[in-house]
Structure formats: structure tokens, C-alpha cells
Amino acid sequence: MWFKHGIISDSKPGFARVIFPADDNMVSDWLPICYPFTMGDQACWIIKVNSLVSCLMDQRCEEGVILGAIYNQEDPVPTEASSTNAIFKFEDGSIISYDKSSHELLADIKGKITAKATGNIKVESSMGDVKAKGLTVHIEAVNITLSGAVMVEGVITAGGLALVAMPSITGSPDGKVTGDINVTGSVKADTDVKVGTISLKTHQHTYASGGGTTSTPI
Numbered sequence: 001m002w003f004k005h006g007i008i009s010d011s012k013p014g015f016a017r018v019i020f021p022a023d024d025n026m027v028s029d030w031l032p033i034c035y036p037f038t039m040g041d042q043a044c045w046i047i048k049v050n051s052l053v054s055c056l057m058d059q060r061c062e063e064g065v066i067l068g069a070i071y072n073q074e075d076p077v078p079t080e081a082s083s084t085n086a087i088f089k090f091e092d093g094s095i096i097s098y099d100k101s102s103h104e105l106l107a108d109i110k111g112k113i114t115a116k117a118t119g120n121i122k123v124e125s126s127m128g129d130v131k132a133k134g135l136t137v138h139i140e141a142v143n144i145t146l147s148g149a150v151m152v153e154g155v156i157t158a159g160g161l162a163l164v165a166m167p168s169i170t171g172s173p174d175g176k177v178t179g180d181i182n183v184t185g186s187v188k189a190d191t192d193v194k195v196g197t198i199s200l201k202t203h204q205h206t207y208a209s210g211g212g213t214t215s216t217p218i
Contacts, residue, residue: 001056001064008051008069013044016066018055026061033066048091051075 006018006028015030035043047053052072057064071077078089084101095108107113115121123130187193193200198217205214 004055004057006053008047008049011046011049013046016047020061023061031066
């Protein structure tokens with residue numbers, strides 16, 4: 001077997017054809033690409049056309065294997081690479097890297113991310129904060145449990161009812177509010193407002209004949 005450098009002329013998953021400039025630009029047949037594993041666990045990617053590769057070939061360059069692509073002046077090492085990180089950089093600018101000196105995993109994806117699992121998904125930070133940020137954040141589940149203090153900055157909308165922050169007001173499991181409520185602005189109800197058993201819509205007053213002040217609501 002001979003160690004040779006060549007240029008990818010055609011590529012597909014698992015295989016590629018190689019031009020060998022030192023051998024009168026001979027073009028190989030489809031050669032297998034060397035991957036970390038192929039049975040059970042599998043890895044696969046194509047090597048882009050015009051990439052410089054290293055190969056192990058027979059004397060006639062008829063059979064062999066592509067060991068992998070190598071960096072050169074036309075395709076230099078990524079500027080994001082360093083002696084402390086491992087990096088995957090994609091053609092669209094997306095980057096996945098881990099820096100062992102700062103203990104930081106970075107996934108900078110120029111598109112969307114989809115994570116699926118048939119079992120549990122757990123996100124946990126033992127020493128830091130967990131933050132989710134987006135134009136909208138949608139959580140869908142049969143049951144949602146929040147453990148710990150909950151602070152809301154902004155408006156809560158629940159079943160068509162908009163609630164704003166009410167300092168010093170504590171709630172209870174039966175949906176009642178204990179404490180005073182001060183409102184700046186209008187209060188609207190679609191059905192009725194009651195104070196004890198007295199309805200704002202249907203309550204009545206008695207009054208003395210000849211005029212005067214009415215009684216308190218009945």
C-alpha cells in the first residue's frame with residue numbers, strides 16, 4: 001500500500017472518487033471513506049468536492065481507502081480552533097465546540113434545533129441559572145409543576161382573563177385572593193360583581209315616601 005495525496009472529484013455518503021495529480025491526474029474508482037465506526041453505532045458525512053485528502057492506495061491507485069481530509073493553504077484551519085477546544089464548523093457558519101479550559105459547550109446554529117426523546121429530558125444546572133429566551137416560548141404538557149418562588153414580570157393571560165401584578169396579594173388553592181386590591185383604571189366584568197350576597201346588577205333599595213335618601217342595598 002502507498003500513502004498518497006489527492007483531490008476529491010466526486011462524493012457521496014460513505015464514498016468518494018479521487019484525482020491523484022502526482023499520477024498523471026489519474027481518477028480513482030469509488031473509494032470508501034474511513035469513519036470512526038460503521039456497524040451498530042454509525043458515523044457518516046461526505047467530503048466536499050475539491051477537498052485535499054490523504055489515501056492509502058495500491059500501486060496502480062485502483063483500490064484503497066480515503067483516510068480523511070487535510071488542511072492546506074486553500075482550506076486553512078478554522079480561526080475558532082485553539083489548543084484547548086474541539087470544534088465542528090459547518091459551511092453555513094454553524095459551530096459546535098467544547099473548550100476544556102473554560103468548561104464551555106457552545107452550539108451556535110444558524111437555523112432551528114430539534115431535540116426528541118422517547119424518555120425523560122432533563123436540564124439541570126447545579127451552580128448556575130437556566131435561561132430560555134425567544135420571541136415566544138411554548139410549553140405543552142398534561143400537567144405543569146413549578147417548585148419554588150415564581151416571579152412574573154409582565155401580564156399573565158389565563159383562559160381569556162388578563163391579570164397584572166398585585167403586590168402584597170397572596171392567593172390560595174381555592175382561587176380566592178386574601179388582602180386588599182387597589183386598581184388604577186377600570187374594572188370590567190362580563191356577568192356580575194358581588195359584595196357578600198349583594199349583586200351589583202340586581203340589588204334593590206327601599207325609599208321613604210315623599211323622597212329622601214334610599215336605604216342601603218338589599
